[in-house]
Amino acid sequence: MDKKNDIKPKYHIAPKAGFLNDPNGLVQFKGIYHAFYQWLEEVTPQGAKCWRHCISKDLVHWEDKGIALKPDMWYDKNGCYSGNAIVFSEKIYLFYTGNVRKENGDRETYQCLATSEDGITFKKHGPVVYLPEGYTAHFRDPKVWKDEEENIWWMIVGAQTIEKKGNVALFWSEDLYNWNYKGNLLPDTMNWGYMCECPDMIRLGEKYILIVSMQEKKIENSIEKDSCHAVWMSGEFSKEKGTFTPYKEGIRVDEGFDFYAPQSFVDENNRTLYMSWMGGGEYDYQMSQPAGKDGWLHSFTYPREFVYKNNWLYQKPIKELEFLRDDKVEKSIEDEEVSLEVKDYYKEMEFMLNDQNEFKCTILGSLKLSYNSSQKILNIKRFNWLTKEFDEKYLNINEDLKTFKIFIDNSSVEIFINEGKRVISSRVYFQNNSIQIKANGKLKLNLWSYKGDNTNE
Numbered sequence: 001m002d003k004k005n006d007i008k009p010k011y012h013i014a015p016k017a018g019f020l021n022d023p024n025g026l027v028q029f030k031g032i033y034h035a036f037y038q039w040l041e042e043v044t045p046q047g048a049k050c051w052r053h054c055i056s057k058d059l060v061h062w063e064d065k066g067i068a069l070k071p072d073m074w075y076d077k078n079g080c081y082s083g084n085a086i087v088f089s090e091k092i093y094l095f096y097t098g099n100v101r102k103e104n105g106d107r108e109t110y111q112c113l114a115t116s117e118d119g120i121t122f123k124k125h126g127p128v129v130y131l132p133e134g135y136t137a138h139f140r141d142p143k144v145w146k147d148e149e150e151n152i153w154w155m156i157v158g159a160q161t162i163e164k165k166g167n168v169a170l171f172w173s174e175d176l177y178n179w180n181y182k183g184n185l186l187p188d189t190m191n192w193g194y195m196c197e198c199p200d201m202i203r204l205g206e207k208y209i210l211i212v213s214m215q216e217k218k219i220e221n222s223i224e225k226d227s228c229h230a231v232w233m234s235g236e237f238s239k240e241k242g243t244f245t246p247y248k249e250g251i252r253v254d255e256g257f258d259f260y261a262p263q264s265f266v267d268e269n270n271r272t273l274y275m276s277w278m279g280g281g282e283y284d285y286q287m288s289q290p291a292g293k294d295g296w297l298h299s300f301t302y303p304r305e306f307v308y309k310n311n312w313l314y315q316k317p318i319k320e321l322e323f324l325r326d327d328k329v330e331k332s333i334e335d336e337e338v339s340l341e342v343k344d345y346y347k348e349m350e351f352m353l354n355d356q357n358e359f360k361c362t363i364l365g366s367l368k369l370s371y372n373s374s375q376k377i378l379n380i381k382r383f384n385w386l387t388k389e390f391d392e393k394y395l396n397i398n399e400d401l402k403t404f405k406i407f408i409d410n411s412s413v414e415i416f417i418n419e420g421k422r423v424i425s426s427r428v429y430f431q432n433n434s435i436q437i438k439a440n441g442k443l444k445l446n447l448w449s450y451k452g453d454n455t456n457e
């Protein structure tokens with residue numbers, strides 16, 4: 001098959017076959033990165049999910065290790081749902097949700113533990129947390145982290161209260177097996193949708209940042225095709241009260257068309273990295289994607305590093321991507337339109353703009369970007385394979401657009417604006433073989449293809 005038409009990302013985690021959703025259990029253990037993903041053998045979002053395992057030395061080349069957890073016990077028989085991993089006393093501890101459906105269709109939920117000494121085989125220990133009072137069975141996705149100061153472990157679990165409001169439940173433990181319920185983490189005076197999925201607590205220096213993937217009702221006539229989205233907020237974490245008080249409403253982690261359920265971890269170099277599911281949306285939208293017809297569906301984003309500065313959560317592409325770069329190609333464009341051919345299939349494109357600039361860029365017929373410096377608005381259009389029309393977003397950049405980085409890995413496109421202040425991730429299936437750029441004013445471009453990505457292979 002002509003490599004140019006290959007739609008599967010090459011340096012991202014994507015299933016060989018079957019369906020992928022959330023990242024789970026991201027961890028570095030004895031130098032090796034481990035990642036798991038929610039997986040089904042069939043290309044459909046519905047079914048009893050497994051944890052599929054892959055490993056990497058450099059975060060860009062991944063080796064599939066097969067299924068680590070399958071739904072084969074009474075407490076997880078309808079799905080080993082999302083959760084995270086930590087390393088403690090030479091072992092990996094996986095925390096996950098056991099999803100159970102009773103005969104009458106009612107749901108049960110158990111927060112479960114599995115451990116591994118070799119990083120390859122996982123032993124299940126069963127439930128360690130049962131559903132506390134005050135919540136519906138929409139209670140899942142444990143995230144555990146160590147509190148070095150208090151010498152305890154915290155666990156947060158995504159929840160829906162019996163009032164049908166989203167929140168996050170907080171637990172603590174001294175030994176990872178026995179957990180004490182502390183209470184609702186978030187103030188119920190704010191809106192967290194009808195369920196918070198995949199909560200994540202991040203510590204960057206002295207700052208605590210909470211991320212939740214909010215499920216909300218779809219807003220009538222909204223341009224958003226899906227009302228589920230991940231938001232971050234910095235705030236005050238009171239260990240005594242067991243509460244997190246956000247300074248303001250959540251801000252979208254990523255403003256693309258396909259992004260949900262990000263999960264972070266701290267690696268052995270003390271970087272706070274994360275990956276996210278580059279997918280989501282309604283059933284029909286997911287099933288309309290060309291990848292599904294090739295027998296696989298969805299991928300993760302590239303791993304990114306979180307950095308907190310000037311009261312903002314920045315995202316940096318990991319530096320490991322730089323090791324993949326081939327020679328740099330530089331171009332300057334001024335008041336003209338150029339067309340780059342796909343034979344030079346660029347994996348990474350960096351745009352540097354002067355203050356007075358307007359540009360338009362069409363990537364392979366399916367992604368259109370246009371920016372106007374007087375309004376500081378970026379318009380993004382992406383071809384939607386379900387509606388056969390372009391979805392559209394306007395991003396108010398609120399400051400000058402200075403740099404703009406685009407990472408393309410077959411059907412995966414990630415855009416980092418102004419050093420990662422804003423990020424846009426989307427699946428893009430190409431319709432032609434060129435990248436067209438039109439600039440009013442001066443635009444400098446750096447382009448890289450990646451080693452080993454021979455398009456004529």
Ligand code: FRU
Pocket residue numbers: 021022038049081082083097140141197198260261
């Ligand atoms: C989020 C989610 C999680 C759940 C998992 C099931 O996408 O719904 O809440 O654990 O996916 O696959």
